[in-house]
Amino acid sequence: MIDTMKKQEIRDLALFGGAPAFDSIRSTSNLVTPDIEKFLGYVRPVYEHGKFADNGQLVHELERRLADLHQTSFCVASCSGFMALMVAMHVLAISGKTEIVMPSLTYRRMADIAAWVGLVPHFCDIDEQSLGVTARTVEPCINSRTALIMGVHPITNLCDIDGLERLSIQYNIPLLFDSVEAGWASFHGRMLGSFGKAEVCSLHASKLLNGFEGGYITTNDRDLADALRTTSRFGFREDGSLSGLGLNAKLNEVHAAMTLACLEDLDAQVERNKARHRAYRDFLATVSGLTVIPYDETERRGYKNVLVKINESWPLSRENTLTLLHAEKLLAMPYYYPALHTKSTSYRTVRSGSLQVTDRMSECLMLLPCGDFVSIEDISGIADILIFLQEKGPEVQASFEEIRET
């Protein structure tokens, strides 16, 4: 923060002519920077000995470490979370069936990934408390065409793992978890990674582990792991023969090294994330218009994201709030907006009934700046702005109307 002066007047807000509260952008991306010497320490020996290879020793080591972390037997690294999801959907979908059940309030490219593998997204609603899919929201979407169920973990909480596993067994339909936003979480004390048939995580720089770009799939099923691996490598088996359709989803060695270096810092990072999240909760405790969605502290969590719900008593629309924050160089984001079922697509999608909770929740949640670039002091400054907005809401709203008129 450059300007530690609190906003006193409406004109102190950057949108209305004041100096931005921050001199550089604070975003919702994690951008964790591992110890560079540790990172170079992984890359250098492999590089200097000319031992870079496809699925080389660093990728192997990373897969082993991630499997340990998630307490699974197998981990298959990928060049991105997107490609990991694509490969997993392709391998897991029941052949001859066409639909994939997924939430509508989720990652904006989720339906497109399904389209790449030739599946029709069947959108389901979510639970208002967890913001995740549950057995109750998924079951109405299951029919004779269902090829796969996506258990997507929402940001902060988890989806209904027990209920979805029950459905998966009852209907004999495979269940794939998207755990991109739930990295390093546990459920009933067991690490995420081995629920359903498989789970997918991301190593994008904005996520918990920064691998530049990357992703991975965890599973306890050996045959599935083999199929995921061959599909990620053009369909090549270990002996060089071709097993079937594949593509290039290989993670490269430098990205693997980056992730390995981040893993060394993971416990410490989670503590830093937790302190940031706690600071938001403390500083915003008096702001009745905003509720910081809590993490379940009885389980393991990564604490990276800061999700807030905008209540009735918040004086501004979410859109205006975000516009004001952006002017202060705070890149707060709406939570998964717009919902996927409201977008027009070049491919067919399906939904059963109304998605009431989805529609409501897609309008009232936002993610506040978090990650390695955000200090506790920054959070104090962000909270001051939000407190100011809560207090001066009607005046701020009036100023919005003024600039709209001019």
Add this chain to the structure above:
Amino acid sequence: MKKGAGSLALFGGNPAFTRPLSIGQRNFVGWDRVEHALRGIFSRRYYTNHGPLVQELEERLAGFFGVRHVLCMTNATIGLMIAAKALGLTGKVLVPSFGFPGTVQSLTWAGLEPIFCDIDPVTHLITVASAEQGITPEVSAILGVHLWGNICHPGELARVADEKGLRLYFDAAHAFGCSCNGVPAGQFGDMEIFSFHMDNMLNSLEGGCIATNDDNLAEIIRNIRSSYGIRKSMTVSVTGNGRMSEAQAALALLSLEDFPRNRAANQERFELYQKRLSVIDGIRLVCPSSETQSNYQHVVAEIDEAAFGLSRTVLTSIIEAENVGSPLYPAGSIHHHEPYRTLYPGLQEAFHQTDKVSSRFLQLPTGKHVSGEDIQTLCDIITIAREQAGDIRALLKVKE
């Protein structure tokens, strides 16, 4: 130096190479330069999402190819998948069966059906005649492949595509820095897709790019690739993730600096192989076509079993035993492999030249890690194999 057949590693002799000699280019730059570039990324803390190095790389490559747009990609196969979607192709696409599986697979992922074409036995490229033969009303494009860096008839295929109203694009994975009658690869067809996999000329470990002169197509590709780097927001049929990271871009930029030196060294290695192998009966190197100025990133040989005295399979085992990476290019005739084998049972006997070349060719190691001495040693071994083919056949019988 090895003397008789018995000294070959296949029959218990010591391998000629103490370290494994891989086939691909593996043109790595010195560690100091890499370390400097990686430290730069950490100081900026800009890791991906169309960062400054990716932007610089795109600009430099556009200058290198002489094109209006270069779009960097995670890897070339993702580039090919995105290319097919960006072109809005439907139905069927003409493509050679001979080559790397990713080319054909990209079409399948894009919901298209490959129509395989046969190749010319000398250049290993599809022939214009075989492409013309495959055209039906359902065909929407030709996907040419500049295999082994030989540029694939850009003028004639463009004429055919124009006449029939087809799109034309090229898999240029092998053709970085090649040109055709002086025109650089990158400028042909609607677009060309390059690979920066470490086995190719330009090395970012994994990576690739699309080059095009079409402004609209470039913007569609940007919109499919990621939301970062978009200049104008457009509605596209489907999005993907083809982002290249700053680490990949850093390696590619360094490799680009070394390109002229690496290309010249490849040519020297090729000429040495040529000099040694041209005097041996039954082995022929695939040479750049008369219109191609090559990057010489591949050294590909064909074995005529009758003249050489040994089959390609036997020569391959001899070479591999000396600690050389597998000389067989992965896959070869794609229509003989799954899922295409099951999808197109009628094609199994259809492509005579493709099948003939598939059974005769092998690759020889080249790239920065291969010295002139290594090439001399390997050519000595091939000479022994040719001269003592009879003894080798006898030893193989004993071995069985």
